[in-house]
Amino acid sequence: MRLRAVCLATALIFLLAISLAAQTGSNVQSSSAQATKPEIKNVPARYTDPSSGKEMYLAYCASCHGADGKGNGPAAPALKTPPTGLTQLTAKNGGKFPDAHIAQVIKGDVVTAAHGNKEMPVWGPVLFWLGQHDPAQQQLRIRNLTKYIESIQQK
Numbered sequence: 201m202r203l204r205a206v207c208l209a210t211a212l213i214f215l216l217a218i219s220l221a222a223q224t225g226s227n228v229q230s231s232s233a234q235a236t237k238p239e240i241k242n243v244p245a246r247y248t249d250p251s252s253g254k255e256m257y258l259a260y261c262a263s264c265h266g267a268d269g270k271g272n273g274p275a276a277p278a279l280k281t282p283p284t285g286l287t288q289l290t291a292k293n294g295g296k297f298p299d300a301h302i303a304q305v306i307k308g309d310v311v312t313a314a315h316g317n318k319e320m321p322v323w324g325p326v327l328f329w330l331g332q333h334d335p336a337q338q339q340l341r342i343r344n345l346t347k348y349i350e351s352i353q354q355k
């Protein structure tokens with residue numbers, strides 16, 4: 201019994217020592233990395249406010265479609281098919297904003313190669329993960345994102 205307690209205590213001290221060493225080790229590493237090259241941080245997909253179409257647009261769409269919706273986001277040059285300019289949707293649809301179609305594109309019901317599909321989507325999953333157990337929130341996100349795109353239409 202006593203032997204077991206001693207063993208346990210030794211193991212704990214050992215673990216503590218390792219974690220301290222690991223901490224100081226990583227501190228040293230990150231400060232030297234900062235001095236030499238920029239650190240690449242892997243961060244989870246950003247949470248956005250379901251009530252802000254603009255926030256969702258900037259977080260999930262602007263990289264390709266551009267912050268102004270004109271199709272010139274920073275990732276656009278890497279794509280074979282240029283991202284659709286999203287400010288001309290009404291003009292190209294005879295003066296009526298194609299809201300049902302846009303909602304389907306956002307949901308992933310209309311497949312475009314650059315968006316991926318529902319099984320392997322490029323951005324769609326974010327909207328679905330965030331609202332996975334809450335269909336009302338999912339609806340809200342799709343509606344507000346669609347409305348935001350409607351708001352950037354050029355006459």
Ligand code: HEC
Binds near residue numbers: 263264305
């Ligand atoms: C990885 C880059 C990329 C991202 C991110 C992206 N798109 Fe696209 N999108 C494209 C490309 C490229 C096309 C043109 C596809 C084609 O013509 O086949 C397109 C087409 C579209 C279209 C037109 C589809 C049609 O049927 O006319 C809409 C609407 C659209 N995207 C909305 C969005 C929205 C909203 C988001 C964010 C939730 C988004 N896209 C995110 C690359 C992207």
